[in-house]
Amino acid sequence: QVQLVESGGGVVQPGRSLRLSCAASGFTFRSHAMHWVRQAPGKGLEWVSQIWGDGSNKYYAESVKGRFTTSRDNSKNTLYLQMDSLRGEDTAVYYCARDGQQLMKYTMDVWGQGTTVTVSS
Amino acid sequence: QSALTQPPSASGSPGQSVTISCTGTSSDVGGYNYVSWYQHHPGKAPKIMIHEVNKRPSGVPDRFSGSKSGNTASLTVSGLQAEDEGDYYCTSFAGNSWVFGGGTKLTVL
Numbered sequence: 001q002v003q004l005v006e007s008g009g010g011v012v013q014p015g016r017s018l019r020l021s022c023a024a025s026g027f028t029f030r031s032h033a034m035h036w037v038r039q040a041p042g043k044g045l046e047w048v049s050q051i052w053g054d055g056s057n058k059y060y061a062e063s064v065k066g067r068f069t070t071s072r073d074n075s076k077n078t079l080y081l082q083m084d085s086l087r088g089e090d091t092a093v094y095y096c097a098r099d100g101q102q103l104m105k106y107t108m109d110v111w112g113q114g115t116t117v118t119v120s121s
Numbered sequence: 122q123s124a125l126t127q128p129p130s131a132s133g134s135p136g137q138s139v140t141i142s143c144t145g146t147s148s149d150v151g152g153y154n155y156v157s158w159y160q161h162h163p164g165k166a167p168k169i170m171i172h173e174v175n176k177r178p179s180g181v182p183d184r185f186s187g188s189k190s191g192n193t194a195s196l197t198v199s200g201l202q203a204e205d206e207g208d209y210y211c212t213s214f215a216g217n218s219w220v221f222g223g224g225t226k227l228t229v230l
Contacts, residue, residue, distance in 0.1 A: 004166075035219070037221075043223075044124065044210060044221055044222065044224040045159075045161070045167070045210050045212070045221045045224070046124075046221060047212070047218065047219040047220065047221060050217075050219075059217045059218060061218065095166070095167070097167075100169075100172065104157075104169070104172040104173070104176075104178070105155060105172075105173060106153070106155035106157075106173075106214035106219075107155070107157045107169060107172040107173065108157070108159075108167075108169070108212075109169050109172070109178070110166075110169075111166040111167045111168075112166060113164075113165065113166050114166070
């Protein structure tokens, strides 16, 4: 079945870096754009980034632009989020989500269970 | 991009109907027919309930319906059931970005 599994979360000091991964299975990974979405403690969901299926285009929320970089390795069916210059406000559960493409346009139709990032000294 | 506005809470008794609103601007909700609704239980993956304003994915009960008027989208849950409890989020495409609502906690009394 379609599955997304995030990993790489943990506790990191402010100003340091962390890389998250999202392993995809059960579908043709390269055919789907992918998203990162986060949820800070006690807060709502916040869209972070999208990358097209071929990796040719990437979009970011203003809150992470210039600090976070999304990439993918279609040969490994894996999505990445490189997070640099981390701040306390980046503390959140990070979800990866599949874009529904033509079947569900501009929709995140499948989500992982998330990985927790805590930025603290 | 500011978050979409949702009521923080909503409630209803079993069998009743409840509607959750989601208000944005002409740059997001009002500008595109790409509003989605998600059900989220803490610690679990969010689940798509409605996409493209009013389309229901297979497996989602027809008790769930969506609509939009101007800059406000709505999710209606008819015939409330206990398993409908949870947090509901709307989101809208906003031109190479997406914006979420703050979430609504739905309680079945």
